[in-house]
Amino acid sequence: xxxxxxxxDTPLAGLDKAEWLNRLADxxxxxxxxxxxxxxxxxxxxxxxxxxxxxxxxxQGIRTLSDxxxxxxxxxxxxxxxxxxxxxxxxxxxxxxPAVYGYFDALIDDGFFDEFDNIIFYGAGPCGxxxxxxxxxxxxxxxxxxxxxxxxxxxxxxxDERFVEMRRTSFTDRYGYAxxxxxxxxHAYVIYDPxxxxxxxxxxxxxxxxxxxxxxxxxxxxxxxELLEMQLLFPLLARAGSDKLNTTNFARLxxxxxxxxPYLRAVLAHVDRQDRPWLATMICRNVLKRxxxxxxxxxxxxxxxxxxxxxxVVIPPERL
Numbered sequence: 001x002x003x004x005x006x007x008x009d010t011p012l013a014g015l016d017k018a019e020w021l022n023r024l025a026d027x028x029x030x031x032x033x034x035x036x037x038x039x040x041x042x043x044x045x046x047x048x049x050x051x052x053x054x055x056x057x058x059x060q061g062i063r064t065l066s067d068x069x070x071x072x073x074x075x076x077x078x079x080x081x082x083x084x085x086x087x088x089x090x091x092x093x094x095x096x097x098p099a100v101y102g103y104f105d106a107l108i109d110d111g112f113f114d115e116f117d118n119i120i121f122y123g124a125g126p127c128g129x130x131x132x133x134x135x136x137x138x139x140x141x142x143x144x145x146x147x148x149x150x151x152x153x154x155x156x157x158x159x160d161e162r163f164v165e166m167r168r169t170s171f172t173d174r175y176g177y178a179x180x181x182x183x184x185x186x187h188a189y190v191i192y193d194p195x196x197x198x199x200x201x202x203x204x205x206x207x208x209x210x211x212x213x214x215x216x217x218x219x220x221x222x223x224x225x226e227l228l229e230m231q232l233l234f235p236l237l238a239r240a241g242s243d244k245l246n247t248t249n250f251a252r253l254x255x256x257x258x259x260x261x262p263y264l265r266a267v268l269a270h271v272d273r274q275d276r277p278w279l280a281t282m283i284c285r286n287v288l289k290r291x292x293x294x295x296x297x298x299x300x301x302x303x304x305x306x307x308x309x310x311x312x313v314v315i316p317p318e319r320l
Contacts, residue, residue, distance in 0.1 A: 009078070012069040017059065020069065032083075038099030040090040044071060049081040051241055052116040054138070056123035056130040058089045065228055072122070076234060082241070083116065087130070094152065094166065095130040101174050104137045113138040120144065120241045121185075124224035128190075132178035132206070135185050143188035144240045146224050147196075150205035151177050157205075160198050179206045187212065189245060193219045214250050218266040219257075230260050258290075265296060277304055277313040285318070 012023050024044055028034035032045035053073040063069045073084025087103075089095060113119060119141040123131035128148030135143045150156070152163050153171040175181060182188045188211045192199045195217055203213055219226055227233040232253055239245040239253075257263040264287055271280045284301035287294050307313045 011067075013063075013067065015069070017063075020059075020063065024071075035103065037087075037103050038097050040093055041095065041097055041100050042088050043103055044084075044086045044088065046074060046077055046084045048077045048083045050083075050117040051080070052083045052085060052113070052119045053077075053237065053241070054085045054087065054119065054121045054131070054134070054141075056087050056089075056095060056121075056127035056134075058091060058127065060091065061127075062088065065225060072233075076237060079234070080238060080241075087134075089127075092126045092163075094126045094149070094169070094171075095134070096166075096169050096171065100134075104134055104175070108137050113141075118142075118241060120237065122237060123148070125149070129178050132188065133175045133181045135188070136175065136181040136183070139184035140186045141184075142240050142243070143182060143185050144191070144237060144245075145188065145206075146191045146227075147193075147199045147221070148178060148190060148202065148206070150179050150202045153177075157202070159201065162198060179208060179211075182206070182208055182211060185210055187243075189214060189240060191216060191223060193217060193221070193223065196221050212247075214247075216254065218263055218270060220266065226260070226262065230256050232256060261291075261294070264294075268297065268300065272300075277307070277315055280304060281315040 010023070010027070012020050015023065025034040028044035028046060032047040035043045037043060053076055055071060055073045057071055062071055066072070071084065071086035071088065073082070073086050076082050077084045087095065087100070107113060119138045121131040121135040121138070121141055121143045123129070124146035126149065128145035129150070131145050132143055132148055135141050149160070151171040152160070152166045152169065154167045171177065188206070188208070190203050190206045190211060191214045192203045194200045194215045199221065206213065216223060224233065227236065235253055236245065239249055268280060268283050271283060281301065281304050284297040284304070287297045288301065304313065304315055308315045
């Protein structure tokens with residue numbers, strides 16, 4: 001039986017984890033390097049261009065979120081000709097591992113980052129923390145972090161009870177407090193939903209002169225997944241990598257949410273919680289005008305119209 005070729009375009013979906021790791025290692029070794037980092041981390045580098053995306057991801061996230069089960073940077077490598085350094089964890093570790101510190105120390109000593117004209121660090125959640133924390137290894141880099149934690153040191157963020165299992169992990173040694181590690185970045189972007197209270201509290205800790213915060217209301221706690229589904233994450237990274245990500249361009253990109261049913265349902269739910277039938281009616285009519293099939297909005301509009309006929313609510317008249 002002929003072996004499956006390990007080319008850069010070969011999808012890795014459908015493989016068990018051991019075979020997936022073997023294929024990943026073979027592809028990275030062929031085009032750059034592959035290096036295990038202790039028991040729970042690894043690095044896969046693909047050399048393809050003068051711009052480098054350093055992405056922090058988890059094995060579980062890659063195999064779940066990507067149709068090809070390939071690291072995020074690889075698709076950008078193919079599309080834009082970027083190089084990709086994927087630093088990957090087994091589960092959510094926040095990359096707090098001396099083996100990871102040593103790897104970045106070695107990259108610095110070898111002048112690895114000096115070989116690139118432009119460097120972008122990216123991650124979401126625990127990986128967003130790592131993108132900010134390790135960006136200090138490449139002064140002048142750009143950072144895009146989605147819902148990052150600033151630290152899980154309980155002396156600073158004891159209010160965050162989502163990750164209590166990490167409280168014995170040190171966040172005070174090397175590459176520790178993520179907001180401080182951004183001081184050397186040329187620019188950093190932090191994306192979060194201000195209605196997710198704990199994410200907003202972490203985002204507040206990132207307030208720095210070189211940090212721009214983008215608020216995505218009604219996007220909830222899985223913003224990376226939502227951006228991938230809307231095909232907006234790669235345009236965001238491309239703009240960040242070309243120094244064209246600003247408030248105006250971000251707002252233009254995010255207008256695509258108007259075509260994304262989960263976002264629209266979240267907006268309607270928020271308006272209903274505020275008991276604003278007039279605005280809820282306008283939202284339902286707008287969505288039904290633009291979508292052929294929107295059963296939730298259709299049902300809600302009929303309910304509002306029925307309540308209006310019964311005199312329970314006041315809604316705007318329908319335009320002819």
